[in-house]
Amino acid sequence: MPALLARFLTYARPSRPSNVTVGLGLGSIVIATLLAAVLESETQVPDASGVYLVAVAIVGSVGGTWPAVATALASFLAYDVLFIEPRFSVLIVEPTDWLNLALFLVIAVAVGRLAALGRERAAEANRRAREATDLFDVSRLLATADSTADVAAQIVEKLGHEARLERVWIDLEGAPRERPLADTGTGPRPSPTVVSTLARMPGDEPARWVRAHDPLVRRGPAPHGGGDHDAIRVRIETGGTVYGSIWAIRATGTGPPDPEATRLVSLAADQLALALRRDRLRQEATSVEVARRSDALKSALLDSVSHDLRTPLASIRVTAGNLADPTMALSSDAVREAAETIDTEAQRLDRLVTSVLDLSRIESGALEPDLQVYDLRELVDAATARLRTTLGDRPVTVDLPDDLPLVRVDAVLLDAVLANLLENIGRHTPPGTPLEIRAAPSERGRITLTIEDSGPGVADMHLARLFDKFYRVGGPAEGARRGMGIGLSVVRGMVEALGGTATARRSQRGGLTIELRLPIAPEPPPEANG
């Protein structure tokens, strides 16, 4: 019997009972005593000690094992003193009373313990459910985020709250020191004197906290009141690679976190490790792809440059050679014609060089748009006026509504985009082909600028790839004198740098329609002071 008692007492370690529990215990004993007194005096029940068992069961289910045991002992004493002859004394004369009382005590303690067990199991089940929910939340955050960095702040917030930690942060491994990923607190990190690191054990053994004085912290006066805190650290690692650590601060003297908090933090660290590994693999895959595409770009560029840049150069050299040849008796008209050829070819070279430079700026990410508020009409007018010669006798209709919202663009980039599109029309449509430029607000926050021509258009099979680099409608042989197929890829690159999109479709007039969707500027400031 003492062994049994000892066994379940070790299960439930005493903790300081709350005032409510003490009040409940005392109140229930008083009520049980009154009831027992009434029963024994009024109804001639010889032994009403069972009433006390009810009190013990209530206290056990509400307060736990130790209050129940205390209530059982108090009931034992109260019954002895108040109801066993001689009354008002702990003495017991009758041997049957001895036996009854001893049995009562054993039953009371057992009843109390059983009642308390039910309560503890319910509490344990609650804790487990909560822990599972927390872990599920962490995994879901990590699974749905594009990058771990996006959700790290929510995760540290959750850990701090659920594991009752004062301040939680995640540092990523890096040279020469770790760099922060997320932090629930602000300001400088406290410098703790003691750091407990969670040591994972192989197999099913539970992890242990290993205390150590932080070698990084210098002795002496702590700069930020660091002496008030102990830190815990859980490494984020998987497959032998360390990605970083979860750090947390706890008030000094509270000891290592309880098993539930430990489990939560260490499982969160495992989830984070997997997510960080996923991020790293994805990053590596992207840079491999970028390198591959950049190689492809270079070889395509070399192919095009060798042909398309040399053609005008050859023409210029031949024509200049004629002019310089002393044996050629050229009329002044022939000289002028030769000079015009050189000028035309040089302009063509200039356009090609500009496109190649623009493309390389786009490819290298060197475009830094200077976004400002502009009236679209202004930019369209400037571009059409400048390209008047290129467009020749093609009639241009500009239809922009008066109440068109202002756009937020880089004027130089948009001007280059419009110039490219208009030059494209000048090159690929017969003289006299009408074109129309119109604009209207489209979906939320966007204006669609449409440039539509009535030329021969582009076959549907080519439309989807029209903006691809070096894509030439009709193939290289046919397109040899039609530019390098980079004009429209420059258009797309620049429009995207402006935060817009460019699409092509067949026009209802049979020609090509290019649609640019551009961001609308925020409402202009009110006309304060005129």
Added chain:
Amino acid sequence: MASTSGAHVLLVEDDPTTRRSIVVNLDAHGYHVAEAADVRSAMLSWETSRPDVILLDLGLPDADGSVLIRRVRRDATTPILVLSARNKETDKVTALEAGADDYVTKPFGLPELRARVGALLRRAGGPAADASGSVAVGSVVIDIARREVTVSGHPIELTPREYELLKTMLSQPGRLLTRGRLLRAVWGSAYDSEAHYLHVYVSRLRRKLDAADPTGRASSLIVAEPGIGYRIAEVEPPPI
């Protein structure tokens, strides 16, 4: 173009081939051209000969061309035309803010260059306001004394800032006005990087001008120079 023939031009350009071709061409069109290949010799030439117009390449071997612009502006309002490479909007703006009057982008054609030089020399005469205190460009007329603006004879209502902006631009037709210059003139020097004010006001001004004009095209006289600023289109003088 009688007013420009015989004018003295200082050409500052370090590339000998380009310099030679420009000299030959301007010479054939009746200009007297002095040459310089760097800022130091350009300064010397400016001190001794005081040309009527300066053509200035910005990328010179010994110093940035804008050094010369600042030196010239200390003493004189001599028109300066900048010869600038493409994709260097910030350089253009810097030179214009330092006091240059206009720019042409390399590679340029000689006819375009001559047209710009001619325009600068014509404008060097003085402000466009006539004796009656009114400025007229195309169908738009500002009566400065009465602070009134009419478009094709119809008066239009402008807010004080819109009026200031229109007046500042119309007083210097043909001249390239940078955003910074317009902002300082109309809003004050604290606003010189608030380009969105300028674009919003120009946009309102255009709508008001067009609404009052029977052809609806009055605002086409305000020409945007993307990334740099605005210019009022020069209207061809009426045939005599």
